[in-house]
Amino acid sequence: AQKVTQAQTEISVVEKEDVTLDCVYETRDTTYYLFWYKQPPSGELVFLIRRNSFDEQNEISGRYSWNFQKSTSSFNFTITASQVVDSAVYFCALSEARTGFQKLVFGTGTRLLVSP
Amino acid sequence: KAGVTQTPRYLIKTRGQQVTLSCSPISGHRSVSWYQQTPGQGLQFLFEYFSETQRNKGNFPGRFSGRQFSNSRSEMNVSTLELGDSALYLCASSSNRGQETQYFGPGTRLLVL
Numbered sequence: 001a002q003k004v005t006q007a008q009t010e011i012s013v014v015e016k017e018d019v020t021l022d023c024v025y026e027t028r029d030t031t032y033y034l035f036w037y038k039q040p041p042s043g044e045l046v047f048l049i050r051r052n053s054f055d056e057q058n059e060i061s062g063r064y065s066w067n068f069q070k071s072t073s074s075f076n077f078t079i080t081a082s083q084v085v086d087s088a089v090y091f092c093a094l095s096e097a098r099t100g101f102q103k104l105v106f107g108t109g110t111r112l113l114v115s116p
Numbered sequence: 117k118a119g120v121t122q123t124p125r126y127l128i129k130t131r132g133q134q135v136t137l138s139c140s141p142i143s144g145h146r147s148v149s150w151y152q153q154t155p156g157q158g159l160q161f162l163f164e165y166f167s168e169t170q171r172n173k174g175n176f177p178g179r180f181s182g183r184q185f186s187n188s189r190s191e192m193n194v195s196t197l198e199l200g201d202s203a204l205y206l207c208a209s210s211s212n213r214g215q216e217t218q219y220f221g222p223g224t225r226l227l228v229l
Contacts, residue, residue, distance in 0.1 A: 035217070043204055045220035091159065102149055102210070103172050104218060106159040 002027045004094050006107035013082050013114055021077045021110045023092030029053075031097035034068065034075045035104065039089045048090075051075065082114045118143065120209050120221030128227045134195040137224045141188050141209030148190040149218060150182060153204040162205075165190055194226075202228045 003026040013019045025034065036048040049059065051068050059066050063080045079086055089109045095101040121140045129135050141148050149172075150162040161174040165184035182192045188209075194201055204225050208218035 037220070042222065043206075043225070044222045045206060045208075047217055047219055050217050093159075099172055100164075101216075102147055102164045102166075102218070103161045103174070104149070104151070104159075104208075105161070108158050 002029075002094055002096055002105045004092050004105055004107035006090075006092055006110050008110045009108070010111040010113065013112070015084060015114055015116050016081050017114075018078060018080050019082050019112065019114075021079075021090050021092075021112070023075045023077065023107060025073050025075065025092070025094050027094060027096055029096040029098055033095045033101055035093040035095070036066065036075075036077050037091045037093060039091060039109070041088070045091070048077075079112075082112075084114050084116055087112055087114045120207055120219055122205075122207050122221040122224050124224060125222065126225050126227075128229060129197050130229050131197055131199060133197050134193065135197060135226060137192045137194075137205055137207075137226075139190045139192070139207030139209075139221060141190070141207075142219060145209035145211050145219075146188050147210045147216075147218075148184055148188065149208045149210075150190070150192050151206045151208065152176075153206060153223075154200075154202070159206075162192070197228045199228050202226060 005024045032053045034051045037045040065078045067076045091109045092107045093104045147166045149164040153159045164172040168184045179195045184190045204223045206223045208220045210216040210218045
Protein backbone atom coordinates (compact mmCIF):
# COMPACT_ATOMS: atom_id res chain seq x y z
CA ALA A 1 0.00 0.00 0.00
CA GLN A 2 1.15 3.53 -0.62
CA LYS A 3 2.09 5.75 2.28
CA VAL A 4 3.90 9.01 2.89
CA THR A 5 5.44 9.81 6.26
CA GLN A 6 6.47 13.25 7.42
CA ALA A 7 7.76 12.63 10.90
CA GLN A 8 8.36 16.28 11.72
CA THR A 9 5.10 17.83 12.86
CA GLU A 10 6.43 21.32 13.43
CA ILE A 11 9.79 23.03 12.99
CA SER A 12 10.70 26.46 14.30
CA VAL A 13 13.71 28.33 12.98
CA VAL A 14 15.03 31.84 13.00
CA GLU A 15 15.28 33.73 9.75
CA LYS A 16 18.37 32.90 7.65
CA GLU A 17 18.73 29.43 9.14
CA ASP A 18 18.72 26.44 6.80
CA VAL A 19 15.99 23.88 7.37
CA THR A 20 15.33 20.40 5.98
CA LEU A 21 11.90 18.82 5.83
CA ASP A 22 11.91 15.03 5.73
CA CYS A 23 9.68 12.80 3.63
CA VAL A 24 9.70 9.00 3.51
CA TYR A 25 7.41 7.10 1.17
CA GLU A 26 6.22 3.55 0.59
CA THR A 27 4.97 2.16 -2.70
CA ARG A 28 4.95 -1.14 -4.57
CA ASP A 29 4.86 0.61 -7.91
CA THR A 30 8.08 1.04 -9.84
CA THR A 31 6.68 4.06 -11.63
CA TYR A 32 5.55 6.90 -9.42
CA TYR A 33 5.79 10.62 -8.85
CA LEU A 34 6.72 12.53 -5.74
CA PHE A 35 5.60 16.06 -5.00
CA TRP A 36 6.04 18.86 -2.53
CA TYR A 37 3.26 21.37 -1.95
CA LYS A 38 3.19 24.44 0.27
CA GLN A 39 0.04 25.49 2.12
CA PRO A 40 0.11 29.04 3.45
CA PRO A 41 -2.53 30.22 5.93
CA SER A 42 -4.86 31.09 3.05
CA GLY A 43 -5.34 27.36 2.51
CA GLU A 44 -4.45 26.94 -1.14
CA LEU A 45 -1.93 24.20 -1.92
CA VAL A 46 0.91 25.64 -3.97
CA PHE A 47 2.87 23.25 -6.15
CA LEU A 48 6.64 23.33 -5.60
CA ILE A 49 8.17 20.36 -7.36
CA ARG A 50 7.47 17.01 -9.02
CA ARG A 51 9.95 14.16 -9.37
CA ASN A 52 9.45 10.88 -11.20
CA SER A 53 10.80 7.60 -9.90
CA PHE A 54 13.37 7.29 -12.66
CA ASP A 55 15.01 10.62 -12.03
CA GLU A 56 17.12 10.71 -8.88
CA GLN A 57 18.93 13.85 -9.84
CA ASN A 58 18.77 16.43 -7.10
CA GLU A 59 17.25 19.76 -7.95
CA ILE A 60 17.87 23.29 -6.83
CA SER A 61 15.55 26.22 -7.40
CA GLY A 62 16.70 29.40 -5.79
CA ARG A 63 16.72 28.83 -2.03
CA TYR A 64 14.92 25.50 -2.41
CA SER A 65 16.58 22.16 -3.02
CA TRP A 66 15.36 18.59 -3.07
CA ASN A 67 17.20 15.36 -2.39
CA PHE A 68 15.61 12.20 -3.82
CA GLN A 69 17.09 8.87 -2.72
CA LYS A 70 15.34 5.70 -3.85
CA SER A 71 17.65 3.56 -1.71
CA THR A 72 16.12 5.06 1.44
CA SER A 73 12.72 5.95 -0.09
CA SER A 74 13.20 9.55 0.87
CA PHE A 75 12.49 12.85 -0.83
CA ASN A 76 13.74 15.60 1.45
CA PHE A 77 13.28 19.32 0.97
CA THR A 78 15.79 21.94 2.13
CA ILE A 79 15.20 25.66 2.39
CA THR A 80 18.40 27.66 2.54
CA ALA A 81 18.49 30.99 4.35
CA SER A 82 14.86 30.73 5.43
CA GLN A 83 12.61 33.77 5.37
CA VAL A 84 9.45 34.67 7.27
CA VAL A 85 7.46 34.20 4.06
CA ASP A 86 8.46 30.53 4.10
CA SER A 87 6.22 30.00 7.11
CA ALA A 88 3.57 27.51 6.00
CA VAL A 89 2.64 23.86 6.14
CA TYR A 90 4.56 21.75 3.67
CA PHE A 91 3.17 18.51 2.29
CA CYS A 92 4.95 15.68 0.57
CA ALA A 93 2.78 13.57 -1.75
CA LEU A 94 2.97 10.44 -3.89
CA SER A 95 1.08 9.35 -7.00
CA GLU A 96 1.38 5.98 -8.68
CA ALA A 97 1.06 4.62 -12.19
CA ARG A 98 -1.62 2.13 -11.15
CA THR A 99 -4.03 4.97 -10.28
CA GLY A 100 -3.17 6.93 -13.38
CA PHE A 101 -1.13 9.36 -11.32
CA GLN A 102 -4.26 11.31 -10.47
CA LYS A 103 -4.68 10.14 -6.89
CA LEU A 104 -2.31 11.97 -4.60
CA VAL A 105 -1.46 10.39 -1.27
CA PHE A 106 -0.29 13.05 1.15
CA GLY A 107 1.82 13.00 4.24
CA THR A 108 0.53 14.67 7.37
CA GLY A 109 2.48 17.82 6.68
CA THR A 110 5.23 19.73 8.46
CA ARG A 111 4.44 23.16 9.84
CA LEU A 112 7.39 25.50 9.41
CA LEU A 113 7.55 28.62 11.55
CA VAL A 114 10.22 31.13 10.61
CA SER A 115 10.62 33.95 13.08
CA PRO A 116 12.41 37.23 12.40
CA LYS B 117 -4.01 31.76 -17.29
CA ALA B 118 -6.51 31.91 -14.48
CA GLY B 119 -6.05 29.35 -11.77
CA VAL B 120 -8.50 26.86 -10.36
CA THR B 121 -11.53 28.58 -8.89
CA GLN B 122 -13.87 27.22 -6.27
CA THR B 123 -17.19 28.51 -5.10
CA PRO B 124 -18.36 29.24 -2.56
CA ARG B 125 -15.30 29.90 -0.43
CA TYR B 126 -17.13 29.50 2.86
CA LEU B 127 -20.27 27.67 3.76
CA ILE B 128 -22.20 26.96 6.93
CA LYS B 129 -24.75 24.16 6.96
CA THR B 130 -26.62 22.19 9.58
CA ARG B 131 -26.66 18.45 10.09
CA GLY B 132 -28.87 16.60 7.67
CA GLN B 133 -28.70 19.21 4.94
CA GLN B 134 -26.98 18.69 1.65
CA VAL B 135 -24.39 20.88 -0.05
CA THR B 136 -22.98 21.38 -3.53
CA LEU B 137 -19.52 22.74 -4.15
CA SER B 138 -18.28 23.94 -7.51
CA CYS B 139 -14.87 23.85 -9.16
CA SER B 140 -13.71 25.43 -12.40
CA PRO B 141 -10.40 24.02 -13.63
CA ILE B 142 -7.60 25.84 -15.34
CA SER B 143 -8.49 26.47 -18.95
CA GLY B 144 -7.58 23.43 -21.03
CA HIS B 145 -7.41 21.08 -18.08
CA ARG B 146 -9.70 18.10 -18.37
CA SER B 147 -9.04 16.26 -15.13
CA VAL B 148 -10.55 17.45 -11.85
CA SER B 149 -9.85 15.85 -8.49
CA TRP B 150 -11.38 16.55 -5.10
CA TYR B 151 -9.74 16.27 -1.71
CA GLN B 152 -10.98 16.68 1.84
CA GLN B 153 -8.71 18.20 4.46
CA THR B 154 -9.46 17.84 8.17
CA PRO B 155 -7.23 18.25 11.22
CA GLY B 156 -7.76 14.62 12.18
CA GLN B 157 -7.48 12.81 8.84
CA GLY B 158 -5.33 15.22 6.89
CA LEU B 159 -5.64 15.44 3.14
CA GLN B 160 -7.66 12.62 1.64
CA PHE B 161 -8.56 11.91 -1.97
CA LEU B 162 -12.27 11.88 -2.72
CA PHE B 163 -12.55 11.26 -6.47
CA GLU B 164 -11.27 12.25 -9.87
CA TYR B 165 -13.17 13.05 -13.05
CA PHE B 166 -11.99 13.13 -16.61
CA SER B 167 -14.18 13.76 -19.63
CA GLU B 168 -17.30 13.61 -17.47
CA THR B 169 -16.39 10.14 -16.14
CA GLN B 170 -15.29 9.24 -12.65
CA ARG B 171 -11.96 7.45 -12.98
CA ASN B 172 -10.78 7.12 -9.42
CA LYS B 173 -12.56 7.07 -6.10
CA GLY B 174 -11.32 7.28 -2.54
CA ASN B 175 -12.72 5.60 0.55
CA PHE B 176 -15.65 7.83 1.30
CA PRO B 177 -19.28 6.90 1.85
CA GLY B 178 -21.86 7.20 -0.90
CA ARG B 179 -23.07 10.48 0.59
CA PHE B 180 -20.16 12.03 -1.27
CA SER B 181 -20.73 12.27 -4.99
CA GLY B 182 -19.59 14.35 -7.87
CA ARG B 183 -19.96 15.04 -11.51
CA GLN B 184 -18.19 16.79 -14.32
CA PHE B 185 -19.69 18.78 -17.12
CA SER B 186 -18.69 18.95 -20.76
CA ASN B 187 -16.75 22.17 -20.10
CA SER B 188 -14.71 20.30 -17.44
CA ARG B 189 -16.27 22.18 -14.56
CA SER B 190 -17.02 19.89 -11.67
CA GLU B 191 -19.40 19.81 -8.76
CA MET B 192 -19.21 17.85 -5.57
CA ASN B 193 -22.26 17.02 -3.51
CA VAL B 194 -22.51 15.85 0.06
CA SER B 195 -25.92 14.67 1.21
CA THR B 196 -27.16 14.24 4.77
CA LEU B 197 -24.35 16.27 6.26
CA GLU B 198 -22.68 15.13 9.44
CA LEU B 199 -20.60 17.16 11.89
CA GLY B 200 -17.53 15.26 10.73
CA ASP B 201 -17.96 16.59 7.21
CA SER B 202 -16.69 19.96 8.40
CA ALA B 203 -13.53 20.40 6.40
CA LEU B 204 -11.66 22.29 3.74
CA TYR B 205 -12.60 20.83 0.36
CA LEU B 206 -9.91 21.30 -2.25
CA CYS B 207 -10.27 20.89 -5.95
CA ALA B 208 -7.32 20.29 -8.25
CA SER B 209 -7.03 20.21 -12.01
CA SER B 210 -4.52 18.81 -14.42
CA SER B 211 -4.30 18.49 -18.17
CA ASN B 212 -3.92 14.77 -17.68
CA ARG B 213 -1.85 13.58 -20.52
CA GLY B 214 -0.75 10.84 -18.16
CA GLN B 215 1.67 12.27 -15.67
CA GLU B 216 0.64 15.85 -15.18
CA THR B 217 0.88 17.91 -12.04
CA GLN B 218 -2.30 18.78 -10.17
CA TYR B 219 -2.86 22.45 -9.42
CA PHE B 220 -5.11 23.31 -6.54
CA GLY B 221 -7.79 25.90 -5.98
CA PRO B 222 -8.24 27.96 -2.81
CA GLY B 223 -10.74 25.51 -1.36
CA THR B 224 -14.21 25.70 0.12
CA ARG B 225 -14.35 25.75 3.88
CA LEU B 226 -17.48 23.91 5.05
CA LEU B 227 -18.72 24.11 8.60
CA VAL B 228 -21.50 21.77 9.65
CA LEU B 229 -23.37 22.76 12.81
